[in-house]
Amino acid sequence: MAAAATAGSGTPREEEAPGGEAAASQAQAPTNAPGGARLSRLPLARVKALVKADPDVTLAGQEAIFILARAAELFVETIAKDAYCCAQQGKRKTLQRRDLDNAIEAVDEFAFLEGTLD
């Protein structure tokens, strides 16, 4: 864990937050709501493929996939905010990998991610 944190502490290649915005519009889920508003910001087909990648999973309803995608969005928001708090504590304006490492270590619910850091 510490190794991962130090690995991320070098000068990282930075990317402005709006980066990839043009491509993001193509990666969105299909428009579900009337009037063109999107109910999901993640592509549902990809979420479904990830669920189906588990050999134990037999069937998953479309609504289940939908709320799983929404939960994943909330998760990304949570982890990003937590990591930003860590960056602010370090008096840095750029969110780095070590901030995510620290956020994952700090929150018990994120314990399942510790294998991802290796």
Next chain:
Amino acid sequence: MASSSGNDDDLTIPRAAINKMIKETLPNVRVANDARELVVNCCTEFIHLISSEANEICNKSEKKTISPEHVIQALESLGFGSYISEVKEVLQECKTVALKRRKASSRLENLGIPEEELLRQQQELFAKARQQQAELAQQEWLQMQQAAQQAQLAAASASASNQAGSSQDEDDDDDI
């Protein structure tokens, strides 16, 4: 449990979608590339974790299909209970949209016209449209023919007047 096999390595959430979500969450913050990559991986792991837990709950309740309730229970049991209220809200929106779609598709059935009759009416309309198209084409062709004839007449009269003018010039030369 949540780790993906070598075959699924290419199965991740698109980076562009994650970038947009990060930008919306932290609008004026710069994010390092390796941090973005880690967020993508974390999101993928989260989906694996929740779906796996929801599947276990589904199996325990002796159901074959994972339902929204199973996902909600999985979120609760894994410590993500704070997401549930918002997830339920969005689920309600989703159901509303689905209901509107169903209503729209059932409007035809509610007309009370048999399918055969609708089909016959459609064929009649197509036949009429084809006939109108043919008539229009014929009219256009006639107009083109008339225009061509007029052009020929105009050309003929122009050449005739040219000839008349040139013969008069010759007469004038003879007088000299």
